[in-house]
Amino acid sequence: MDYNWIETGLQLSRPELLIIGGTVAVIMLSIFKQLSRTFLFLCSCAILIGAGYITLLDIQSYTGQTILFKGAIGYDKFSLFFKMLFIAIAFITMLFSYPVIKNWTSGFVEFLSLLLCCTLGMIYMASSRTFLMMFLNLEFVSITSYIMAGLLRHNKKSIEASLKYIIYGAGSSGIMLFGMSFLYAITGSIDVYTVGNTLRHLDLPNSFYLITSILILAGFAYKMAIVPFHMWCPDVYEGAPTPVTAFFSTGPKIAGFAMMIRFVDGVFGKGSSPFEWQLIFIIVSVLSMLIGNLTALQQNNLKRLMAYSGIAHAGYMALIFLTFTQDSIGSLLFYSVIYSIMNLGAFITIIILEKYYNIDNIQSSAGFAYTNPFLAICLSIFMFSLVGLPPFAGFFSKLLVFMSVIKPLNYLTLFAILVAVITTVISLFYYVKIIGAMFLKQGGNFTITERVSLILNAPMAILALATVAIFITDWDWLFEFCKSCSL
Amino acid sequence: MLWFTKYPVENLLILSSAVFCFGIYTIVTRKNAVSILMGVELVLNSVNLNFITFSQFVDNAGISGNMVAIFVIVLAAAEASVALAIILGIYQNFGRVDVDKLTSLRN
Numbered sequence: 347m348d349y350n351w352i353e354t355g356l357q358l359s360r361p362e363l364l365i366i367g368g369t370v371a372v373i374m375l376s377i378f379k380q381l382s383r384t385f386l387f388l389c390s391c392a393i394l395i396g397a398g399y400i401t402l403l404d405i406q407s408y409t410g411q412t413i414l415f416k417g418a419i420g421y422d423k424f425s426l427f428f429k430m431l432f433i434a435i436a437f438i439t440m441l442f443s444y445p446v447i448k449n450w451t452s453g454f455v456e457f458l459s460l461l462l463c464c465t466l467g468m469i470y471m472a473s474s475r476t477f478l479m480m481f482l483n484l485e486f487v488s489i490t491s492y493i494m495a496g497l498l499r500h501n502k503k504s505i506e507a508s509l510k511y512i513i514y515g516a517g518s519s520g521i522m523l524f525g526m527s528f529l530y531a532i533t534g535s536i537d538v539y540t541v542g543n544t545l546r547h548l549d550l551p552n553s554f555y556l557i558t559s560i561l562i563l564a565g566f567a568y569k570m571a572i573v574p575f576h577m578w579c580p581d582v583y584e585g586a587p588t589p590v591t592a593f594f595s596t597g598p599k600i601a602g603f604a605m606m607i608r609f610v611d612g613v614f615g616k617g618s619s620p621f622e623w624q625l626i627f628i629i630v631s632v633l634s635m636l637i638g639n640l641t642a643l644q645q646n647n648l649k650r651l652m653a654y655s656g657i658a659h660a661g662y663m664a665l666i667f668l669t670f671t672q673d674s675i676g677s678l679l680f681y682s683v684i685y686s687i688m689n690l691g692a693f694i695t696i697i698i699l700e701k702y703y704n705i706d707n708i709q710s711s712a713g714f715a716y717t718n719p720f721l722a723i724c725l726s727i728f729m730f731s732l733v734g735l736p737p738f739a740g741f742f743s744k745l746l747v748f749m750s751v752i753k754p755l756n757y758l759t760l761f762a763i764l765v766a767v768i769t770t771v772i773s774l775f776y777y778v779k780i781i782g783a784m785f786l787k788q789g790g791n792f793t794i795t796e797r798v799s800l801i802l803n804a805p806m807a808i809l810a811l812a813t814v815a816i817f818i819t820d821w822d823w824l825f826e827f828c829k830s831c832s833l
Numbered sequence: 834m835l836w837f838t839k840y841p842v843e844n845l846l847i848l849s850s851a852v853f854c855f856g857i858y859t860i861v862t863r864k865n866a867v868s869i870l871m872g873v874e875l876v877l878n879s880v881n882l883n884f885i886t887f888s889q890f891v892d893n894a895g896i897s898g899n900m901v902a903i904f905v906i907v908l909a910a911a912e913a914s915v916a917l918a919i920i921l922g923i924y925q926n927f928g929r930v931d932v933d934k935l936t937s938l939r940n
Binding site: 503506517584 | 856857860866869872876879880883884887891892893894895897898900901904908912915916920922925926927932935
């Protein structure tokens, strides 16, 4: 028997192996009580830096497509891009969560190791090619997320968020697998590309596609937090520890999109297909944009507001499935980079507000800009960027998605873009409400117990600078790079 | 010949759809968190039935359906253990495990 495929597979998945080994090592090292928490934290950071460095070397030299482990995992620029992005997100999250988690009585090592595990699951989500791998990795990310949401076991909010998450998550991933079993029934294969090739030669009724698509969308939409399956999102975001929320709002959501892209690319193929599955996406994305933005208007809690803003952004991202071309996938990759930069930045400001000033809603932040102008300015930059106003990077990401969607102009895409533009204007109100409360209103005096840690301030400043710099400098190379990485 | 051996695929599919519907019904209507977990298990088991049926009766299907079923069984066990741990935490904090009584988060 030939075992070469194992060797090739292991050779090409060195970052993953490093993360697996590192996670085990961190758990093992935590047994020794004399090792300080800082040491464990630095170990986990070093693991992510190492994995990121290997991926960076791979992504520069690699072109083409390799299939590893007998078709289970696809190794191409698309998966390498997401590998890089997820490692970066995990690294930034780990960095700014340290000042918060170092004071926890329990759950410190659990947080570090679960974050590493979750990163591994997200990497595999973006590169899985079969139904089995997709389901397994979706559950891998989900189960680690359930535990991370409930890490503060004696906090009522945290544990309640965890329960709500697991009920929604387990139910919707079961429904997704039920839908996949019908595709397996028709084609006799669990590899998405084989399924797509077989389906193209069959003449199946539209109702079959409709039912399976809706069933399968349940699992993906829950991970992406798109409207019919978004109910868990505000509760979990509010209840989970804030660093964990920051991670949920970027990592697993983008991983869901990556997996969805590979699934749609395999089963339905690019461009138009005999079955109008794009109709489902028009409904879903228009609903998420409307509900996300309109509900966010009434929110007072900052984390809840960010949850609804995340739902709205997922709606904008889902627009690219209307015209599923190489360009539109490239614009989604660009969007996901910019979105993670500004969302992580916004969450760092929320963490500082919560930890040092005990502020968690808009009302109590009135007049805050006079206490800490630096933080208020950074927050304004992230908020304006999330709206998509011109001097910030969010403008280009939104523009590119809209441009790529509107290419084959017809009534449906026009309608979707119109809704997207109108809801963008609506979103201005609630983002500006935060900035207005900080700068224009008079408020109480904010006392601070200790100086804001550099490990929180520095990433915030760097992310804010990046948001501006991507707009001012030549951002074209980033978009070209994203396009070259699309499927 | 017994009536149910005449149409094996159809009967098995009716069974799995029924189990799936019961599972979804349990998830939607029950208030007790442990009962909801039972509903999730029903959904996953209906998926198992489907995959095993198709693996047995579809041409060229091979054993991949059976493989999926084995993995789903393992995963259901992992999920159940995590869910039960979380439900235990809920019980310690709230004194009961009814989902409609959990109102520390808004809505």
